[in-house]
Structures are given as structure tokens and as C-alpha cells.
Amino acid sequence: MAKVLMKGNEAIGAAAIKAGCKYFFGYPITPQNELPEFMSRELPKIGGAFVQAESEVAAINMIYGGAGTGARVMTSSSSPGIALKQEGISYIAGAELPCVIVNISRGGPGLGGIQPSQADYFMSTRGGGNGDYRHLCYAPATLQEAVDLTIEAFDVADQYRTPVIVIGDGMIGQMMEPVEFNEPTKRNLPEKTWATTGTEGKRKPNIINSLALDPAELEKHNIKLDNKYKEIEANETRYEMYKTEDAEIVFVAYGTTSRIVKNTIEALRAEGIKAGLIRPITLWPFPNKAFTEIPAAKALLTVEMSMGQMIDDVKIANEGRLPIHFYGRSGGMIPSPEEIGNKAKEVLGGVK
Amino acid sequence: MLNDNRIRIIIGHYGSGKTEFSVNYAIKLAEESKRNVALADLDVINPYFRSREKWELLETYNINVLSSYVKGSGSDLPSVSADVLAPLQNSDYNVVLDVGGDSAGARTLARYTEYFVEGEYDMFCVVNANRPETQTLEGVLEHIAAIERTTKTKVTGLINNTHLLRFTTIEDILKGQELCKEVSRVLNIPIKYTSIIHTLMAEVPDNIEGTVLPIKMIMREDWM
Numbered sequence: 001m002a003k004v005l006m007k008g009n010e011a012i013g014a015a016a017i018k019a020g021c022k023y024f025f026g027y028p029i030t031p032q033n034e035l036p037e038f039m040s041r042e043l044p045k046i047g048g049a050f051v052q053a054e055s056e057v058a059a060i061n062m063i064y065g066g067a068g069t070g071a072r073v074m075t076s077s078s079s080p081g082i083a084l085k086q087e088g089i090s091y092i093a094g095a096e097l098p099c100v101i102v103n104i105s106r107g108g109p110g111l112g113g114i115q116p117s118q119a120d121y122f123m124s125t126r127g128g129g130n131g132d133y134r135h136l137c138y139a140p141a142t143l144q145e146a147v148d149l150t151i152e153a154f155d156v157a158d159q160y161r162t163p164v165i166v167i168g169d170g171m172i173g174q175m176m177e178p179v180e181f182n183e184p185t186k187r188n189l190p191e192k193t194w195a196t197t198g199t200e201g202k203r204k205p206n207i208i209n210s211l212a213l214d215p216a217e218l219e220k221h222n223i224k225l226d227n228k229y230k231e232i233e234a235n236e237t238r239y240e241m242y243k244t245e246d247a248e249i250v251f252v253a254y255g256t257t258s259r260i261v262k263n264t265i266e267a268l269r270a271e272g273i274k275a276g277l278i279r280p281i282t283l284w285p286f287p288n289k290a291f292t293e294i295p296a297a298k299a300l301l302t303v304e305m306s307m308g309q310m311i312d313d314v315k316i317a318n319e320g321r322l323p324i325h326f327y328g329r330s331g332g333m334i335p336s337p338e339e340i341g342n343k344a345k346e347v348l349g350g351v352k
Numbered sequence: 353m354l355n356d357n358r359i360r361i362i363i364g365h366y367g368s369g370k371t372e373f374s375v376n377y378a379i380k381l382a383e384e385s386k387r388n389v390a391l392a393d394l395d396v397i398n399p400y401f402r403s404r405e406k407w408e409l410l411e412t413y414n415i416n417v418l419s420s421y422v423k424g425s426g427s428d429l430p431s432v433s434a435d436v437l438a439p440l441q442n443s444d445y446n447v448v449l450d451v452g453g454d455s456a457g458a459r460t461l462a463r464y465t466e467y468f469v470e471g472e473y474d475m476f477c478v479v480n481a482n483r484p485e486t487q488t489l490e491g492v493l494e495h496i497a498a499i500e501r502t503t504k505t506k507v508t509g510l511i512n513n514t515h516l517l518r519f520t521t522i523e524d525i526l527k528g529q530e531l532c533k534e535v536s537r538v539l540n541i542p543i544k545y546t547s548i549i550h551t552l553m554a555e556v557p558d559n560i561e562g563t564v565l566p567i568k569m570i571m572r573e574d575w576m
Contacts, residue, residue, distance in 0.1 A: 003482070003516060003519075004482055004483065004484050004487075005367065005480060005482045005483050005515070005516055005517070006367070006483075006484065007366075007367050010367075010484075014484075030399045030428045031399045031400060031428075113426050114399050114426065114427070114428055115400075115426060116400075170399075170400065171400070174398070174399065174400035174401065175400075175401075175576060176367055176517070177517065178482070178516045178517065178519055259575045259576070260575045262575070263574060263575040332426065334573075337574070337575060
């Protein structure tokens, strides 16, 4: 298929439909509005349905219901709207239902602004709602990757019966790039024997629930979930190593920021400074292993569009081996390749 | 470019490249024209990549940039400044109206239809044949019809802006040209411009329709 030029939000919507998403429930918020707009136009054409809910809380609970029937469902929002959805996401994780949730994030806290930000890292990787749960979180850096990961997210959600987050800062949602729609690698997906599709009097009713009042039973459920998360950590962690073989300064950045850092790396290398990048593609599970694959590194420099959130995971992964530095812009400000480069030089000046 | 009518309205599908065209066109116009140039950003559809973001650069070319009452890029309020009326009423001005995408974005124009008198205005439709919605003749025609209905104003020219950003090839441009030629035949309006990314200028063939406008990607940072 020939490449077409799409806006990130549209491309994610088109990818979801390609993946078999039939139902979308959402509530408008900038900078992700083109996504629900696209779904409202396209889903009826394939016999699906788009519902604009009365709120984010309603939308995520519609996802809970829709996912319970075994249908492929998706919702999207931006930072404050995703914050509102956290209760529902916790219920969905507890009830072990598959769904895809897209966060095209903006500056915060509170209502914040509408310009791009990566300040939802904690919310996306720590389990933003209550209880012991995790969910896979993909962070694409290009629109092609956003398309590929969105398609795959539906399979991964079904395979592990878990909500999957696709997070892109506002820039990923709003920018345009050429994309094509490819078939994902086939996964062996289990049949959805748990779905509430009607018993026809032939079996016991399936019950979808996140309430377990017996503590022993709930602990058993938590252990089961934890085993599932360990399996996801083992099988689904993904990252890119960019020019790290000989890199003395290794950047850690994801999403839009990683694109800017790649420009910085080219500029630094042109000056003879060996720089490389670890780019987490899954924010959870975090690619701890990548930090054992940087033989020449003298220092790490984490770059985020936040005041410093992923840096906590970098510290865990680094296990005290290398000095860790940080450069961040927030509130919707985007760092330039030059300012990141200057920070790298400052760091290298101090490395003995 | 100087022969275009005084008020130039740039419309098209969202993501077709209206803003990049408008900004490049306005700069060229400011360089060539002795009259004042105003660029009015009427985009109430997009929160990012609006021409108002580049006001500092545009002012270095003495272009008067008009947009919202709300300064900066931090707002998605659909508010358009009344200042837009000034260059529409002042015949000393060349005006470029950079309109938001689709017929929804073109709604802002309905406010100004009294100024869109034949011979006084041009309304150029930007076509990118690599956008899914405007890959076919039917798609483009539907689009133009919807915008004309909303604005009660006729499109007077086409702009072939078929591209894939830095990955654009001459084949892309020629593919877009074929589509624009079909639209041109059906609606009996000329192809006024073909925009070509400046890196391809050395390879431009002779059979390009309309004036070639070399495009520098002003709205897009190097890392994009």
C-alpha cells in the first residue's frame, strides 16, 4: 500500500480500525480531538459505533462494558481527561479486560495547557488508579510507529487481557507524517471464553467484576495479576538503541523528545563527541536491560518534556553504575537540539 | 503572484498544507510587492502549527500578522480578532487569509463575504493528493463543494500541493498535477500554483502547471 500523509490523531484512529476496533467511547479535549472526530466519521461505515459520552468517567465505563462483551474497544483523551479515567482503568485491570487507551498528553498539572508535554509518565507507568496493577504503555516516536504500535496494542490487550496505553505527547497527535498500514506479526490469541455474550441457556453466566470481599481470594487474584505482569515484562519490553556502541554520553528519551535528541546526537558527533540514545518504546515495562548494553558510557543524560519523571526509572535501571543527569522543559515548551547539546557538553565537562 | 487579486483566501482539506503554503506565499508576496502585506490566521480548527506561531519571522518581512485576541500559541479558543477587517477594508493592502481546515474551518469566512467581490478576491484550494480524503476527483470535488456552500464564495484557482514532506518525489507532484487537471476540467478553474519543496527545485520538469512556488518548511522544525 502506498504511503499517505496523515495527522497523528487520524493515523492512530485509522490504525485502530485496521486492528478491528469496532467501538469508540470518548469525550473531547485538545490536542486529541481529531481522533474521536475520525472515529465518529469512520466507525459507522464499518458497522461499528462511536459514542460521545457525557464525561470521561462515563466513557471509560462504557469501555469497561464494551470490553466485557469481547469486542475491540478504544477510548482516547488528553492528560486531565486520562486522569479522570483512572478509576475505570483500575476496574478494567482488576476485571482483566482488554482495551486500548490513547493519551495525547499536554502540559499540567490540573487543566494545564494544550501544548505537548510528557508529564504523564508517572500516571502511565505507576498504575494511575488504585490497587496493585500495571498496564503496558507504548510510547511511539514517529507516526508510523504510532500506527504499528496501535495495531499491535489490540493484540497485546487480548493476549494478556489487560488495558494497554498508547501515549504520545501532543506533537505526536498533531504533526503530519507519511504512514502505511501493515499487518502485524500474528499472535496466537486465546478465545474470549470469558466474554458476556449471552449464555443461550447452555453455560453458566460469565461474571465481570473487580470486587472480591474475601481477602484470601483477593490476594490470590493479585498474585495472578502479578504473574501476568511478570510475563509481560519478560515478553513485551521494547526499546531502541541508537549509536550506543561507542557512546560516552548516553541520552535517555522517548516520544517527540527522542527525535530532538537524535538531531542533537548528529550535531555532537559532527563535533567529535560520541553520543548515543536509549529510547524506551515501552515505558512500562521499562527497558532495564538496555542499561547493561552501553559499554563505553561515562554518563547518562535523561531528557524529558517534564520536570523529571522517567529519570526515576533510569535510576532504578542504572543500579548506581553511572552518574545520571537531567534536562527538561515543561508546560508545553519543546527543547531545542542546541540546548540539549549544551547540557551534554556541560555534563561531559564534569565527567572525569 | 502580483496578478492575483488583492484578497487571497487559502482553503483546503485540513492537513493539505494550507498554512505552509500561506506562509511561503506571504513571504514571497512581501518580497515582490510594494504594497503592505497582511497575513490573517483564521484557523479555529487546529491547536498547533498555525501561522501565528511564526509571527516574529513574518514581521521581519514586514508582514502584518493577525489572528486571535488571545496572544500566543496556548489557546484553542475560536476567537478571531476584529483587526482582520482592517486590511480587508484598506485597498492599500495585499491580504492572505489562512483559513482552518475543511468546511468547518471555512466557517470563519462567512463573516467576511461582503468583501469577496469578483475581481477583488481569489480563493485558492490547496490540494494534496497524498491525503486520504483528497486522493480522488470525487474527494476533491466534494471538498470544494462543501467549502463553497459554507463560505458562499467560489473557488477561483487550484494549488497543487501534493507532497510527502521530505520524502516528496517529482512523481508525487505529477500525480497531484493529474488530479488537479481533472478538477480543473470539471470546475473550469485554473491551476494557479504548484508548490515544490525547495530541495527538489533542480529536478522540476517543464510541464508543471501554474507558477512554481518553492516551499521552505517553515512550520516544521528540523527534527520533525
